[in-house]
Amino acid sequence: MGNARVTYSVIIPTYNREPLLVEALRSVHGARPDFCEVIVVNDGTAFEPSTRDLIETLGVVFVQTKGGLGAGAARNIGAEHARGQWLLFLDDDDLIAAGYWQAVTGYIDTHLQSTDLAYGFCRASIQSDRSVMQQIAAAPAAFHIQPQEDNSLRPKIAGLGLGFWVSKALYHRVGGLNAELRTNEDTDFCLKLLSAGARCHNTKSHGAVIFQGDHGTAAASSTTKRYGPGQRARYFKHILDSQAEILATDSNAQAWLWKRYLKMAARAGGLEGYQTLRQAAGLTAGRKRLLAAYWAVWRVLAQLERR
Structure with missing residues (x-):
C-alpha cells in the first residue's frame, strides 16, 4: 500500500500449513477491497523461499512470532500491526469468496463509522475438496449485509473463519482475543463483543469457504483436534x-x-x-x-x- 490510506486490514494467522496458506493468499489477492493491507502472522516454522517470494510479490505484511503461541495470540499480534480501522479475518486453510470483502467494505463505508461498536460475519460453504473450494470461491455471488436485530445471542456468535470482521476500536476495547483459549476463543470473543454493547451485522450468503478435509501432517492438523x-x-x-x-x-x-x-x-x-x-x-x-x-x-x- 505504500503511503496510501489503509482502512482495512486482513489478518491471517498460520501454523505450518504453507501449501494451504498459499491458496488462501491467492484467494485474498483476488478478493481484497481498496485501501486494504494483508497481514500474515506466522506462528510456526520458517517459510520456504517460494512462500516468502509470494508474500513479497503480493505486498503482504509478514510477522513472525516466537512460535506456538496459538491462533488467538497470533490474531492479537496481527491486530497490533494493523493500520486499518477495520479488521478482516481469514484462516490459513480457508478461502474468501470473490466479492465478499468488497460488499463488506461497501456496507461499512455507507453505514458505519470506525468508532462504531460493530462486527459481522457471513455463512460459509464447508468442503473437503480443495478444487471445489476454489471453484466456489471464484464464482460470482451477491451479498446483502444487514444488522442482526434478534435479541437472542446464538445468531450473533460465529467462528472467525466465517468472513468475520470487526472495528479495530471495538477489538481493542474488549482486549482482543483471549490467548489462553486455544479453542473456542471465537465464542468467548463474540460474547465479549456483545457484553461491550456491540451490534452484529451479517449476511446469509456464503462469503467464505471452509476446509474440513485432510490437513496432512499432525503439525498442520485442525487446531481443535490437537486438544x-x-x-x-x-x-x-x-x-x-x-x-x-x-x-x-x-x-x-x-x-x-x-x-x-x-x-x-x-x-x-x-x-x-x-x-x-x-x-x-x-x-x-x-x-x-x-x-x-x-x-x-x-x-x-x-x-x-x-x-
Whole structure:
C-alpha cells in the first residue's frame, strides 16, 4: 500500500500449513477491497523461499512470532500491526469468496463509522475438496449485509473463519482475543463483543469457504483436534464463568454452552462435569435436570467408545 490510506486490514494467522496458506493468499489477492493491507502472522516454522517470494510479490505484511503461541495470540499480534480501522479475518486453510470483502467494505463505508461498536460475519460453504473450494470461491455471488436485530445471542456468535470482521476500536476495547483459549476463543470473543454493547451485522450468503478435509501432517492438523476433551472442557468452563453475566440474559444460549462443556467433560471421563453442574448458580432446577440427562448420555457414549 505504500503511503496510501489503509482502512482495512486482513489478518491471517498460520501454523505450518504453507501449501494451504498459499491458496488462501491467492484467494485474498483476488478478493481484497481498496485501501486494504494483508497481514500474515506466522506462528510456526520458517517459510520456504517460494512462500516468502509470494508474500513479497503480493505486498503482504509478514510477522513472525516466537512460535506456538496459538491462533488467538497470533490474531492479537496481527491486530497490533494493523493500520486499518477495520479488521478482516481469514484462516490459513480457508478461502474468501470473490466479492465478499468488497460488499463488506461497501456496507461499512455507507453505514458505519470506525468508532462504531460493530462486527459481522457471513455463512460459509464447508468442503473437503480443495478444487471445489476454489471453484466456489471464484464464482460470482451477491451479498446483502444487514444488522442482526434478534435479541437472542446464538445468531450473533460465529467462528472467525466465517468472513468475520470487526472495528479495530471495538477489538481493542474488549482486549482482543483471549490467548489462553486455544479453542473456542471465537465464542468467548463474540460474547465479549456483545457484553461491550456491540451490534452484529451479517449476511446469509456464503462469503467464505471452509476446509474440513485432510490437513496432512499432525503439525498442520485442525487446531481443535490437537486438544483433548479434558482441555476443551476447561476452556468451555472458563467461558461459562467469565461470560456468566451476558449468558444470563439468554437461557437458551446459556444451555447451549453448558451442553458443549458437559459433552467434553463426559468424554474426558470422571464426574467433574456433573458435579460442576450440580453446584452451578443461575440455572433452574428443571434446566439442571435436563443438562444432567444430557451429560449422562454422553458419559455412556464415551464409555462405549473406550471399550
